[in-house]
Amino acid sequence: MLTSRPLASATVLLLFTVDILAASADLNRGFSIPLVKRSPKQRDVSEQARIAKLQREAVIAKYANHDRRRSGQGVNLLVDQDYDSGYYGSLAIGTPPVSYNVLLDTGSADLWVAGSNCGTSCGSTPTFDPSASSTFKNQSQSFFEQYGQGAAQGYLGSDTVQMAGFSVDNQAFGIVGAISMNLVQTPVSGLLGLAWESISSSRSVPMWQTLASSGAWDQPIMSLQLTRYTNDTQANSLEPGGEFTMGYVNTSLYTGDIDWQSIAGEPSFWLQTMSFLTVQGSNISLGSNVNAAIDSGTTNIAGPSDAIKSIYSLIPNSQPASGEWQGYYSYPCDTKVNVEFNFGGQTWPMSSADFEYTRISSSQCIGALFEADSGGSGRPDWVVGDAFLKNVYSVFRFNPPAVGFAELSSTATLKNGIDAAPPSATIGSVSASATAGSIRTSGIASSLGLLSAVFVVVVASLC
Incomplete structure (x- = not known):
């Protein structure tokens, strides 16, 4: 996951490196938890360049290593932070x-939050106090995460975790006691990974995967x-950030059909095959077997140097940027840049407003x-973040594994x-439950060990 706009939570890239006791799950539904978005304060160009540099380094580091009145549906209203x-x-x-x-991150698979022992490095970020929860269990394992711009460390625990009316007992997560500056900022306390168990560094089953399986x-979905x-x-x-649904799609937010494309290879990241891009009406071939990770935790879009160079060669008067902007390109602000992404034969346009990351002068x-x-090997060629995802309705399917895009509705x-x-957080009552089977304490745990479930009808509360 990556953030690139000024004052964002910089780049939050999680690769947990320790074993963890994977969770047994108790699944509940029936309430809505809204998500919040906040926009950045104005910063000078040098600060924007520093954040951009951290984003690029973090992407490289991260990937180098309808009826709502039914049971089983939940919605979170999102918050948009610091100008997207x-x-x-x-x-x-x-x-x-x-x-x-x-932060919601489809590019990682682990959950962590700042702990009450975090001290000054967490600033005023709200923290989790294990002693205040009667269901918390200390897994007695160390926790360390290295990021492109810093690190977070602490220990592993498990507890009941609720989201959008669902609940999972004994969900494993990291409790962070020290964190590098700008990794997260108030009011954000941590990150929720929404990718697959196979890339979970803590070797725990992600909450979403337990619920879906x-x-x-x-x-x-x-x-x-x-x-x-x-x-x-x-x-x-802070501004309204959109919507995250669990167990269904909101048909009012898209038009036409959802175009489903299977996951490229074994489920890990949400990988899609990307054949070509269209820039200013010209196609750029990307070669064969080119994979792109669909990553909501990354603000911008990262790609191979030769492809990025080809893209900007089609934008008049663009040129490589220097200094902390290394790896980025500048172009005249009065140029309307039209880019389209092709996944599996279907083409999706990206707004020129999203192509413009920031202004560095009155004209550039x-x-x-x-x-x-x-x-x-095993790593994506491209990382496609929010700059693209703001232009489509995105759906992530557990079985069969696939990513779907649809055209946004009016x-x-x-x-x-x-x-x-922006919406504020709410906690609703539990309306359904399930019991999970035992999971291994080491190795990659299986997410398919659920033994029984009891489902009831839930009316999702909507803001």
Whole structure:
């Protein structure tokens, strides 16, 4: 996961490196947890360049190593943070449950939050107090995460985790006691990984995968709709960020059919095959077997150097940037850049507003596509982040594993730049439960060991 806009939570890239006791699950539904978005304060160009440099380094480091009145459906209203630099939602941990804001990251697979022992390195970020939860278990294992711009460390624990009306008992997560500056900022306390168990460094089953594999959801899918405020000069630090659903798709937010494309290879990242790009009406061939990770935790879009160079060669008067902007390109701000991405034969346009990452002068802009040669064995060639995802309705399917895109409806696009207060976190009552089978304490745990489930009808509360 990566954030690139000024004042974003910089880059949150999680690769847990220790064994963890994977969770048995108790699945519950019936409440809605809204997500919150905040926009960045104005910063000078040198600060923007520093953040951009961290984003590029972090991508390289990370990938180098319908009826809502039914059971099994949940929705989180999102918050857009710092002019689209990151999108976060809320979940609740412990008994009694306490709400925390977490960045949603389809490019990683682990959950962590700042702990009450975090001290000054966590600043005023809300923290989790294990002693306040009667269901917390210390797994007695160390926790360490290295990021492109810093690190987080602590220990592993497990507890009841609730989100959007669902609950999982004994969910494993990291409790961070020390964290590098700018990794997360108030009111965000951590990160929720939404990728597959196979890339979980803690070797635990992600919460979403436990829910999807258990039959707790009406459909084994989750979806994202993200808002745009990057071109809104009147945006506040926190704005409505869109919607994250579990167990269904919101048909009011897209039009036409969902175009499903199978996961490239074994499930790990949400990988898609990308054959070519269209820039200013010209096709750029990317070669065969080129994979792109669909990553909601990354603000911009990273690609191989030769492909990025070809893209900007089609934009008149663009040139490689230097200094902390190394790997990025500048171009005239008065140029409307049209880029289209092709996944499995279907082409999806990207708004020129999203192509413009930031202005560095009255006439020159920095593009959102940057160089990061992170591809290789088991690693994606491209990392496609929010700059693209704001332009489509995105659906992630557990079985059979696939990513689906659909055209945004007018209902969805009208949410861009809307003058409204961001949603606040809520905790609802548990309306359904399930019991998980035992999971190994070492190695990669199986997410398919659920023994029984009891489902009831839930009315999802909507804001």
